[in-house]
Each structure stands twice: as structure tokens, then as C-alpha cells.
Amino acid sequence: MLDALVDLMDAAGGRCAYADARWVDHSHEALTVVDGAIESVDIVDEEGVGVRVRVDGAWSFAATQTLSREGLQEALARALALAEAEPRRPAPTPLAPVAPARGSWRSPCAIDPFGVALEEKLALLLAADEAMAGDPRLGRRGAFCVAERAVKAFASTEGAACEQSVVECGGGMVAVAVADDDLQLRSYPSGHGGDVAQAGWEHVVGLDLPAHGAEVAEEAVALLTAPPCPEGTMTVVIDSEQVALQLHESIGHALELDRMLGYEAAYAGTSFVRPEDLGALRYGSDALNVTADAVLPGALGTYGWDDEGVAGQRTALVVEGRLVGALSSRETAGAVGLEASSGAMRADGFARQPLVRMPNVSLEPGDGGTLADLVAGVDDGLYLQTNRSWSIDDRRLQFQFTTQLAREIKGGELGGLRRNPLYAGHTPRFWAGLDAVGSPSAQQVHSFTKCGKGEPGQFAHVSHATPPARFRDVVVRAR
Amino acid sequence: MTRDALLDAARRAVRAAGGEALARAVSERSVTARLARSQPTQATDLQRARVEVLCVRDGHTGLAIASRTDDDALAAAARRAHDAALAAAHAGPGDYPGLPEPAPARGHDGFDVATAALDPGQTGGALAAALDVAEVRGVELAGTWTAGAVTEAIASSRGLEAVDAVTDAQFKAVAQAPDGLRGYAARAAVAAGAIDAAAVAAEAADKATPPPGAPAAPVDPLDGAGTAELPVVLGPDAVADLLQMLGVLAFDGRAWAEGRSALSDRLGERVAAPNISLSDSVRFPGTLPHAFDPEGTPKGPVPLIQDGVAHRVVHDVRSAARAGGGATSTGHAISPGGAVQGPIPRNLVLAGGGAADEAELMAPVERGLYVTRLWYVNPVRSKETLITGVTREGTFLIEDGRLAAPVRDVRFTDSVLRLLSTTQALSRRPRLVGTTDFYGPRFAYGVVCPALRADGFRLTGVASPGV
Numbered sequence: 001m002l003d004a005l006v007d008l009m010d011a012a013g014g015r016c017a018y019a020d021a022r023w024v025d026h027s028h029e030a031l032t033v034v035d036g037a038i039e040s041v042d043i044v045d046e047e048g049v050g051v052r053v054r055v056d057g058a059w060s061f062a063a064t065q066t067l068s069r070e071g072l073q074e075a076l077a078r079a080l081a082l083a084e085a086e087p088r089r090p091a092p093t094p095l096a097p098v099a100p101a102r103g104s105w106r107s108p109c110a111i112d113p114f115g116v117a118l119e120e121k122l123a124l125l126l127a128a129d130e131a132m133a134g135d136p137r138l139g140r141r142g143a144f145c146v147a148e149r150a151v152k153a154f155a156s157t158e159g160a161a162c163e164q165s166v167v168e169c170g171g172g173m174v175a176v177a178v179a180d181d182d183l184q185l186r187s188y189p190s191g192h193g194g195d196v197a198q199a200g201w202e203h204v205v206g207l208d209l210p211a212h213g214a215e216v217a218e219e220a221v222a223l224l225t226a227p228p229c230p231e232g233t234m235t236v237v238i239d240s241e242q243v244a245l246q247l248h249e250s251i252g253h254a255l256e257l258d259r260m261l262g263y264e265a266a267y268a269g270t271s272f273v274r275p276e277d278l279g280a281l282r283y284g285s286d287a288l289n290v291t292a293d294a295v296l297p298g299a300l301g302t303y304g305w306d307d308e309g310v311a312g313q314r315t316a317l318v319v320e321g322r323l324v325g326a327l328s329s330r331e332t333a334g335a336v337g338l339e340a341s342s343g344a345m346r347a348d349g350f351a352r353q354p355l356v357r358m359p360n361v362s363l364e365p366g367d368g369g370t371l372a373d374l375v376a377g378v379d380d381g382l383y384l385q386t387n388r389s390w391s392i393d394d395r396r397l398q399f400q401f402t403t404q405l406a407r408e409i410k411g412g413e414l415g416g417l418r419r420n421p422l423y424a425g426h427t428p429r430f431w432a433g434l435d436a437v438g439s440p441s442a443q444q445v446h447s448f449t450k451c452g453k454g455e456p457g458q459f460a461h462v463s464h465a466t467p468p469a470r471f472r473d474v475v476v477r478a479r
Numbered sequence: 480m481t482r483d484a485l486l487d488a489a490r491r492a493v494r495a496a497g498g499e500a501l502a503r504a505v506s507e508r509s510v511t512a513r514l515a516r517s518q519p520t521q522a523t524d525l526q527r528a529r530v531e532v533l534c535v536r537d538g539h540t541g542l543a544i545a546s547r548t549d550d551d552a553l554a555a556a557a558r559r560a561h562d563a564a565l566a567a568a569h570a571g572p573g574d575y576p577g578l579p580e581p582a583p584a585r586g587h588d589g590f591d592v593a594t595a596a597l598d599p600g601q602t603g604g605a606l607a608a609a610l611d612v613a614e615v616r617g618v619e620l621a622g623t624w625t626a627g628a629v630t631e632a633i634a635s636s637r638g639l640e641a642v643d644a645v646t647d648a649q650f651k652a653v654a655q656a657p658d659g660l661r662g663y664a665a666r667a668a669v670a671a672g673a674i675d676a677a678a679v680a681a682e683a684a685d686k687a688t689p690p691p692g693a694p695a696a697p698v699d700p701l702d703g704a705g706t707a708e709l710p711v712v713l714g715p716d717a718v719a720d721l722l723q724m725l726g727v728l729a730f731d732g733r734a735w736a737e738g739r740s741a742l743s744d745r746l747g748e749r750v751a752a753p754n755i756s757l758s759d760s761v762r763f764p765g766t767l768p769h770a771f772d773p774e775g776t777p778k779g780p781v782p783l784i785q786d787g788v789a790h791r792v793v794h795d796v797r798s799a800a801r802a803g804g805g806a807t808s809t810g811h812a813i814s815p816g817g818a819v820q821g822p823i824p825r826n827l828v829l830a831g832g833g834a835a836d837e838a839e840l841m842a843p844v845e846r847g848l849y850v851t852r853l854w855y856v857n858p859v860r861s862k863e864t865l866i867t868g869v870t871r872e873g874t875f876l877i878e879d880g881r882l883a884a885p886v887r888d889v890r891f892t893d894s895v896l897r898l899l900s901t902t903q904a905l906s907r908r909p910r911l912v913g914t915t916d917f918y919g920p921r922f923a924y925g926v927v928c929p930a931l932r933a934d935g936f937r938l939t940g941v942a943s944p945g946v
Contacts, residue, residue, distance in 0.1 A: 032819050037574050038539055039819055041563035045556070046546040048527065062524040065546055078524045085603035086512065086519040088610055118566035126570060139738045142819070178738045183862045263515045265621035266653050267916070269854075269871075351525055391855045391890075393869040393942035398890060400867050400939070402859055420860065424890070424940055455623050456511055456523060457918030475705075477939070479865060479892055 001049075001067070002163055005155035008051070008072045013157045015080055017092055018054040020156035020308060021072070023047075024350035027114065027149045033125040034142040036133065041118060048350035051075045055083035057090035059331075061353035096333035096341045098310050100159035105304025108297065109167040109200035113147035116201045121145055124209065125171070131213020132175045135221050139178035145171035145204050146196060146449075150349075160309035168300060168461065170196025170447065171204045173213065175220040184223035184419060186404055188212040190241050191387035196447040196461070197298045219405065219417070226417040228478055229406045235381035236423065236474045237374045240438070242403055243363060244446040244464035245387045250427040251283070251290055252361040252464075254396035255317055255325070256344070257332035259356075268453045269394025272427065273323065275336045281323040284431025287366050287469075290318040292327055294343055294359035299463035300447050301359035303346075308354055310343035317361065321431075329356050348458035355454045360445075362465035366437030374436055374470045376412040382476060383407040383414055384421055400424040423476045433474060438467030480506040480528055480548070482642045485632035488548040492532045493634050495550075495557035499535040501578050501635040501815055503773055504528070504548065507921045508595075509627030512602045517613055517620045519606060524599075525627075529920065531773070532556045533815035536564035538573030540816035575816065576800040579808060581639040584777035587761070587768035591670035594646040595628035601671060602626070609652055609680035616684040618654040618662075625649050626671045627921045633775045643770040645669070647923035649913045650676045653872055654683035660697070660885055662686025663852050663872035665716060667913030667925055669767060686851055686873035693884040699941055700848055700876055700886045710847035711898075711936035712840045712877065718829065719912035719926035720853040720868070722757065725895045726824045728864050730759075730783050730791075732806070733798035733821030741864045741896065742789050750789045751899035754832055757784040759793060759811070759824035760927075765911045766826050767923045771810060774817070778810035783824065784899075795822040825924035832905030832929065840904055840932040842880040848889075848936060849875040849882060864895040869942040888942035901934040 001023040012019035028044040048065040049072055060083035064075040083089070128143035148168040155161045172194020174187040189195040189207055197203045238246065258264050259271040273281060294312030296302050303312045308330055317325045327344040328336075345354040368374050375383060384403040392399040402422045408415035443465050451460040480488075485504040492502035505528065512522040530548055534541045534557070541563025545556035567573060605624045613620035626648040634640050651665035664682035666674050689695075701707045713721070725741075734740040742750070751757075761768050761778040771777050774796050782790045794802065795812035798821055811822035834840045841849065851873025859865040869890050875882045906929040913925040 034819065038567035038570055040540060040542065040816065041567055042542045042544075043559045043563060044544040045559075046529070046544070048546065058519040058522070060522040060524070063527060065527055078526075082510065082512070082522045082524050082599050082602070085599035086522060087603055087607035088518055090518040118563060119569055122566060122570060144819075176739060178743075178862070181862055183739055183860070261516075262621070263520055265515055265655070266513060266623050266651065351527055353521060353523060389857045389859055389867070391857045391867045391869070393888060393890070394854050394871050395942075398869065398940055398942040400890060400892070422859065452916070452918060455513055455521075455625070455916065456509070456525070456921070457916040459918060479859065 002153040002155065002161055004069065004072060005153055006161050008076060009155045009157045011073065012053065012076055016053040016055050018095065018157055019052060020154065021049060021051045022307060022350060023049045023153040025151045026349055029147045031121055031125060032142060032144040033129045035140060036129055038122055049075060050350045050353060051079050052353050053079045053083055055089060057092045058083060058086055059353065063351040094334045095330040096338060098330060098341065101162040101305045101309035104163040107166045107198040110202045111200040113169040113201040114149060128173050128209035128213050131210045132217040135217060137177045137221050137224060138175055138217060140176040141217065143173040143209055144194065154309055156309055162305055162309065164304050166198060167200060168196050169199050169201055169203050170194050171207060171209060173209050173216060175217040177220040177224050179224045182224055184220050186216045186220040187386065188216050190446055191404060193449045196300060196449055198300060198302060199298055222417055223405060223419045226419040229418040229421040229476065231477050233473055233475055235378050235470065235472050237378060237383045237468060237470045239385040240444045240466050240468045241446045242384055242387050243466040243469050245390060247361060247363055247464055247466060248448060249390060249392045250396055250399055252358040254427065255327050256356045256358065257326045257328040260326065261332055261335060267455050272395040272397040277323055278326060279324060282321055283318050283323045283428055284321045285434045286320045287434045287437050288318050288321045288431050289364035290361060291364055292317055292342060292359050292361050296360045296465060299360040299445055300461035301463055306343045306345045307347045308345045310341045313343050315342045327356055327358055332356060346460055348460065352454065352456065352458045355458060357460040358462055360463045360465065363437060363467065365440040365443045365467045368436035368438045368470065370442050371438065371468045374438060374468055375409055375414055377436060377470060378409045379411060381409045382421065383409055397427050420478060421476065422479060423474050425475060430471065433472040434469055435472050436470040438469060442467040482630055482632060482644065485630055486640065486642055488530055488553065489632045489634035491550060492530050492553045492557055493636055495554045496532055496534050496561055499578060499636050501533045501775065503531045503631060503633045503815055505629065505631040505920065507627060507629050508597055509625065509921050510597050510602050511623065511625040512606055514606060514620055514622045517610060530556060531815050532560040534560040534564040535575060535578060537568040538575050539564045539567035540575050541567065542816055574800065575797055578635050578637050579774055579776050579796055580637055582777050584641055584770040587770060589645040589669050589768035591646045594626055594648055594671040597626060597628065605650060605676035608677040612677045612680040613654060618656050618684045618687055620652060620654055620680060622652040629921050635775060639775045641771055641775060645769060647767050648674055650674050650679050652680045652683035654687040656687040660687045660689065661872040667911050689885050690882040697885045697887045698876055700889060701938055701941060707938045708935040709938065710844045710934050712837060712849045712930060712932045714837065714851045714930050715910055715928050716852040716912050717850045718928045718931055719914055720856050721895050721898065722827050722829060722926050722928060723914045724856055724866055725864060726827055728858060728861050730793050730824050731821040732792040732794035732802055735792045736798060736802040741862050742792060746789050748789055749787050750896050751784055751787040752902045753787045754905060755784055755787050755899050755902055756830040758782045758828050759826050760828040761826040763828045763927055766828065766927050767925050772812040773815045774808065774812040776808045776810040781809050793822050793824050798822055827926045829909060829928040831907045831909045834904045834906045836906055837930045840906060840930055841877050844877045844880055847877040849877050859892060866895060867892040889938045890940040890942050891937060892939040893937040898933045902931050903934060904932045906930040
């Protein structure tokens with residue numbers, strides 16, 4: 001298919017300022033068990049080509065599933081026609097230069113998840129579900145696993161011609177306990193969508209879902225009668241997974257350069273961070289060090305090249321609390337005078353054009369030790385664990401999160417369960433309260449597979465490597 | 480693809496699957512064009528098709544989706560669906576009660592020939608008209624124009640054969656004044672020709688304009704407090720956001736049967752003010768209709784809340800079986816075989832009230848809030864319908880019955896049913912609010928609702944410190 005894309009780009013060269021084309025052959029499998037019964041076995045296979053052109057300073061894109069030479073030419077013609085119909089196209093700004101991508105890249109995978117018998121996968125999920133069973137207060141329990149394979153080829157009018165192959169695999173489980181007016185849930189190994197990695201079936205086996213079933217169910221039921229979470233301004237220790245979501249929402253998205261430039265004002269929003277803040281803004285305390293890392297092995301935001309042919313790379317975003325970098329495309333990097341794109345353009349399948357999407361944005365470990373060490377530094381506070389819900393404004397400034405559970409911290413020791421914890425804050429003030437970050441041994445990688453952005457909407461898959469962390473002066477409420 | 484070609488693909492897929500099977504062939508054509516900083520940024524032209532094959536074996540379902548319609552692709556998808564259902568059946572009988580018997584679906588007026596043509600010139604013309612208004616008004620414009628045509632054909636081993644075709648168009652605009660104040664407006668319709676992009680841009684510009692005599696800087700409606708409760712007038716876009724979330728939290732028949740719904744054990748109870756009548760009405764004037772759901776069940780009206788009393792929830796085939804008591808699918812499946820998250824209403828209609836317009840709703844408010852739209856709405860405690868979100872692009876302080884000043888965007892944390900319980904008045908004419916962002920295959924839906932006035936809107940923080 002790569003040859004066909006290269007031929008198409010040869011044809012596009014004289015008809016627009018720039019063009020690229022992506023072929024994606026995507027397979028997806030999702031298995032779900034609910035309350036002891038197999039709920040669904042869904043398998044998707046989809047293949048197509050997306051052609052993107054730049055006419056003056058505006059982008060147009062057309063997608064097709066007709067993969068013949070004529071079909072590709074027709075898609076190119078549609079993209080060009082759409083561009084020609086657009087009023088007031090901006091003057092072309094220079095794209096940040098990049099060496100043409102060449103070669104191939106493949107994610108790690110030991111056991112091909114599509115080669116594992118469905119019966120074997122379902123047996124594991126049924127065992128996990130069974131491990132949660134028993135308490136009549138459980139309104140629902142469920143276990144699931146997913147596998148994805150995307151084979152891609154990319155070519156551009158600047159001579160790029162590369163191929164990539166990615167396999168993702170993961171799973172998780174959830175128990176929902178209900179009472180008259182209350183609903184509590186616990187999940188493993190994360191709050192949403194389980195844990196997914198660029199890996200094979202060995203990743204799901206390694207999660208050992210059945211071994212965690214009893215604890216998940218017991219905690220969900222226990223939360224129904226746990227005391228309410230205390231309110232006030234206090235010190236909190238946040239578990240690695242919730243730190244990942246906090247980082248994703250209040251730093252990752254805020255540092256997308258398209259948002260900072262106003263390109264996403266109509267939907268996802270803008271950012272409180274301005275391009276001129278680069279190198280100047282105090283984002284948090286000295287303990288805050290954040291890196292965008294598209295070469296982190298096994299993480300979902302890892303790739304050989306992004307979807308405009310820029311190599312995956314590591315980019316420092318925040319160093320000792322000071323903003324030093326942003327997530328960019330070739331266009332946005334060029335717009336603010338950066339020498340190169342950070343390689344953050346990704347598309348959700350063949351039928352969407354790439355957007356600035358965060359690669360793995362990670363909190364660099366500190367010297368705070370283990371979770372127990374972080375807790376030991378708190379005389380009176382809370383430990384918050386596993387995300388339950390999240391919301392942040394369209395400039396990524398004011399947020400409010402709830403977690404599945406809290407535990408009181410008294411005298412440096414973890415206490416009993418507390419239900420319905422909710423905390424809120426403003427991004428720079430919150431990160432200014434970061435006073436300790438767990439050590440490298442406490443860092444874990446967490447995945448998100450439903451990160452939404454763009455019109456038509458696109459989901460991105462991304463991971464975050466995060467240790468648990470401690471924050472001072474956090475506002476905690478019951479509702 | 481033509482209707483006949485899609486129906487032929489669905490038939491061939493059912494034959495390839497053998498046994499109990501359903502196939503749904505869907506084609507989509509759409510155009511989306513985005514604006515930012517008063518310039519076009521990204522435009523997208525999509526043509527895609529897919530065939531969903533559902534096999535049912537011993538109470539288990541297997542679903543496979545192919546993106547080609549040739550015999551080889553359909554046979555491969557049918558085999559995968561068959562193997563998936565069979566693998567599930569190895570664990571013992573399942574609880575899927577079987578495909579629905581064929582039933583005739585009524586027609587609708589949800590297809591517009593001109594919109595289906597997807598003329599790039601129409602897209603460019605809409606953007607140009609909106610940009611002209613922005614230039615005259617001195618605001619910077621961001622926005623999105625989208626139009627699409629979706630045709631689906633469904634066939635099953637029970638003898639079901641049906642075809643449906645719909646179109647939709649939407650335009651939304653975010654205007655930003657030189658002082659940073661932003662305003663929002665949007666319209667959706669079956670026909671692109673029914674949307675006046677210039678008028679939408681003008682309405683957004685109006686929302687980005689401070690009321691006469693307003694202070695230069697947006698005010699803090701919480702007056703520095705951590706929380707506050709204020710009377711509120713919610714515009715239709717904000718009401719639609721609330722109702723869309725209520726649809727998930729309250730009317731999902733699967734969650735209702737499992738005790739997870741806000742209405743579990745509450746049907747027949749008063750849950751809202753007497754002036755609240757909410758239904759799922761797929762053929763209500765102005766909505767985005769569909770003839771049947773992905774299981775082939777014809778869609779019809781379902782009263783959800785009548786005169787403030789919880790009345791019904793919606794079902795797909797699986798949730799109806801789980802609910803028992805003679806429940807049947809109401810045509811609200813999200814996918815063939817039903818989705819794990821359960822059925823949801825996608826044509827919500829909130830009946831209008833007696834107020835002539837939003838100005839009349841504001842008239843009795845001594846001090847309160849006017850909200851154009853909400854953003855990033857998520858549940859906090861689902862059984863209480865307690866949700867949180869922020870206001871965005873058009874939030875004003877009401878004083879002495881009139882808009883008095885733009886305010887900083889605020890966070891709210893409140894219960895949807897509590898707000899509907901304190902709803903004092905609604906505007907007379909509901910309008911369609913498009914509520915889909917078109918993740919995945921295009922499926923247009925929305926909420927038809929009026930503006931309303933409610934008491935005690937609970938604010939829990941100031942969002943952006945700017946406007």
C-alpha cells in the first residue's frame with residue numbers, strides 16, 4: 001500500500017502546497033462478561049485511506065475505503081475541491097521542517113492477542129467475574145478485555161514513506177454496589193477502561209484479574225456504609241492513577257499548542273497558557289517535572305513517527321516548576337517560531353485528520369519514596385485513590401475530580417475508608433502545592449483510551465507514567 | 480452506496496452467517512468545516528460504509544463489523560460473528576432472548592435531498608456568510624459547519640428487511656470580542672438549508688457583547704464565596720446538556736433493572752415539577768428522526784416524565800428481558816445485540832411552557848444567573864443525578880429582571896432532577912439542540928427543549944478567572 005500512497009503524493013505535488021496520505025488497517029476486539037454471563041464479543045475490521053492537503057494555510061481532508069488507484073485519486077480530488085470552496089483561506093505559514101520519515105516501526109508484542117482463542121479469554125474474564133460474586137448488594141459486576149492492531153503506511157509530498165504496526169492489549173474489572181440512594185464502585189486496575197498497553201495477551205495475564213476480584217467487590221460494598229469524606233482544606237496524598245488523570249487534564253491538554261493558539265476554540269477549548277508563556281510561566285512547585293515521552297516502551301502514546309511523519313521523541317514540558325515546552329505539530333510549531341515540531345500529531349483511524357494530541361505525558365519521579373513514605377509525612381489529611389469522575393473548564397484551569405475512595409491519614413498512618421471524596425482547584429495553584437513526588441520505584445504507567453478532541457470527534461490512546469504525590473492546601477468537599 | 484446496494488449487502492451477510500443472524504449495512508457521507516481566528520482551519524470529507532453482522536447462538540451474541548461489502552468480506556465477518564457467539568456459548572446458555580420479530584417502521588421526514596448532495600459550495604457559502612457577520616460586528620469567529628447523509632439497511636433471519644435514510648446539518652459559532660468576552664450560538668436541523676449561518680454568527684456576537692451599562696470586567700457571581708445558590712435561567716443549549724445527561728442516568732432500562740438508575744424503584748413517583756413533561760419522541764417536529772434502532776425495532780414515542788411524575792424508561796431487547804414484567808424493546812438499542820452500557824433515549828423532547836421568551840423568564844429574577852451553555856458535564860453521584868460542569872461562552876448576571884453584566888464562567892455541582900423539581904417556568908417554543916460530537920460512525924441526534932427558569936442553581940466555584 002505504501003507504493004500506492006507514494007504514487008498518490010507524486011500526483012498531488014503540483015496541486016497544493018503540501019499533502020500527505022495515510023493507510024490504516026485496523027482490527028479491534030472487545031470481550032465483556034457481566035454478572036456471570038458473557039455479555040458481548042465484538043470484533044471490528046476497518047481499512048481505508050485518508051488524504052490531507054494544505055491549500056494556502058488551511059487543511060482539507062478526504063477519506064475513502066476504495067483503495068484502487070482511482071479511489072485514491074478521487075479522494076485527493078475531494079480534498080482539493082473542499083479546500084477550494086473555503087472562503088478567506090489564511091496565507092500559508094511555514095511548516096516546521098522535518099527530515100522525510102523513512103523505514104518501519106513496530107510495537108512490542110510477545111503473544112499476539114488475536115491468536116489467543118476466544119474461549120481462553122472468556123474463561124479468564126469469567127473467573128475474574130466469579131471472584132467478585134457473592135454479595136447481594138452488588139448491582140453489577142463485570143470484567144472485560146480488549147485488543148487492537150493498527151497497521152499504517154504514510155507518505156507525503158516531501159518524500160516521507162514509512163510504515164508502522166501497533167498492537168494494544170488490556171483489560172479490567174469493576175464492581176458496582178447499590179443501596180437505596182447510593183451507588184459505589186470499585187475497579188481494578190484503573191478507574192476507566194482497565195489497563196491497556198502496547199503489548200500482547202501477556203499483559204492481560206499479568207494483570208491477574210481473578211486475584212483482585214474479592215478485594216474489588218469487598219471495597220465496593222464497604223463504601224456503601226463508610227463514613228462520608230471530611231471536608232476542608234487539607235493535605236492529600238493522591239495515588240499514581242489519579243495523578244495520571246490530573247496530569248492529563250491540567251497539564252497535558254493545557255500544553256497542546258493548537259489550543260494555546262485558539263485553533264480549538266469552537267470545541268475542545270483553548271488554554272490558560274499562552275505561547276508567550278513558554279520559558280516564563282511558573283506552573284507549579286520545584287518538585288514538578290513533566291516530560292512528553294513518545295518513546296516510552298509499551299505506552300499507548302508511543303510511536304515511531306506521528307501522523308505527519310515526525311519522529312517520536314522526548315520533550316521536556318515543565319522543569320522544576322517552570323514551563324519550558326509545549327506539544328506541537330509542524331504547523332503550530334512554525335506559527336510560534338519553534339525550530340521543530342514535538343511530534344504530537346495523531347489521528348483516530350483512517351477517517352480522521354491528525355490533531356495535536358499528547359503523547360505519554362509523565363510526571364518525573366522525585367525523592368518522596370514509596371506511597372507509605374508520602375503518607376508518613378502527613379499528620380492529618382486524606383489519601384485519594386482511583387478516579388471516579390472528572391471535569392475541567394475549557395481553558396484547563398478550574399477542575400473538580402472525584403475518586404472512588406478516600407482513606408483518612410492520621411499521624412502518618414492510613415486509616416479507614418471514606419466515601420464520596422471530591423477535590424477541586426485551579427491548575428497553577430494546585431501544582432504549586434505539590435510538595436513531594438514518589439521515587440522511581442513508585443512510578444506506574446496508566447492508560448486512557450477515550451481522550452476526546454476534534455470535529456468530527458476523535459479518541460486518542462495515551463499513557464502516563466506517574467508516581468503517587470503529595471499536595472498541600474487542597475480543597476476537599478462532600479459535594 | 481444506494482439503498483438497494485446496502486439492503487443487498489445486509490441480505491448477503493445474513494445468508495453468510497446462517498442460523499439466527501441480523502445484519503446492518505450503513506453508509507455515511509459527510510462534510511465538516513472548521514473555523515478558528517476567523518479563518519478556515521480544517522475541513523473533512525468522509526465517505527465510508529460498514530456492515531455489522533450479529534449472530535445469536537444459544538442466547539449469546541457475537542458481533543463483527545466489516546468495512547467492505549464484497550462477498551469475501553461479508554463471509555469473513557459472518558464467520559467471526561458466528562465463532563464469537565459459539566465461543567461464548569461454550570460457557571453455557573446466555574441471556575439474550577433472540578432477535579425481535581419484524582415489525583413495520585413508520586416513515587419520517589428526516590431526509591433532505593439537497594442536504595444529501597453535500598455541495599462543497601454550500602459549506603463554503605455558510606462559512607463566508609458567518610465570517611462576513613463577524614467582520615461587521617468586530618468579533619473573531621470560531622465555529623464548525625457539518626452536514627451528513629446516512630443510509631442504513633437492516634435484514635435478519637426472522638425476515639426483517641428495512642431501509643432508512645437521514646440527513647442532518649449543524650452550525651455552531653463562538654464569537655470573541657476584542658475585550659475577550661465570548662458568546663456561543665448553534666443550530667441543527669434535518670436540512671442544511673434551514674440553518675442561517677449568518678444569523679447564528681450574529682447571535683454568538685450578541686452573546687459576546689456586554690449588556691448596556693454593564694461593568695467593563697466580568698463579575699464574580701459568587702462574590703468571593705466558595706459556593707452559592709442562585710436562581711437561574713438556562714438557555715436551550717444548557718437545558719439540552721442537562722437532559723442528555725439525565726437520559727443516561729435515569730432512563731437507561733438496563734441500569735433501571737439492575738438498581739443503578741436514578742429511577743430504580745421510583746417509577747410512578749413525582750421526580751420533577753408539574754410543568755415538566757419529558758418524552759423520547761422520534762417524530763416530534765424539529766427533531767432528528769430515525770425509523771428503527773440497530774436491532775430493527777421500530778422507534779416510537781416513549782413518555783418518560785409526565786406532569787412531573789416518572790413514567791417509563793427505555794429498553795433494547797436485552798434490557799427488556801432483564802427487566803421482566805412484560806417489558807419489550809422500545810427501539811433504543813445503541814448497537815445490534817445492545818450495548819454493555821445499556822439503551823439510552825436519543826430524541827428527548829421537553830415540552831414548552833407559557834413564557835413568551837427568555838426575557839419573560841428573566842423578568843421575575845431579582846438576582847440570578849443566565850447560562851447559555853454548559854461544558855464538560857460529568858456525573859458525580861449518578862443515583863442522585865448529581866452532576867458537575869462549567870458554564871461557557873455566554874454567562875450573565877441577571878439583576879432586576881434583566882441581563883446586567885457578563886460573569887466569569889462558573890462551576891456548578893447540582894442534581895438534574897432537583898433542578899427540574901424547582902423549575903418555575905419554561906419558554907413556549909422548544910428548539911432542536913444537536914448533542915452529538917460525531918465520535919465514530921455518524922449518528923445524528925439531539926434534544927428538543929425550551930429555555931427554563933429554576934431556583935437554587937448550585938455554584939461550586941469560579942472557573943476561568945477571566946471571562
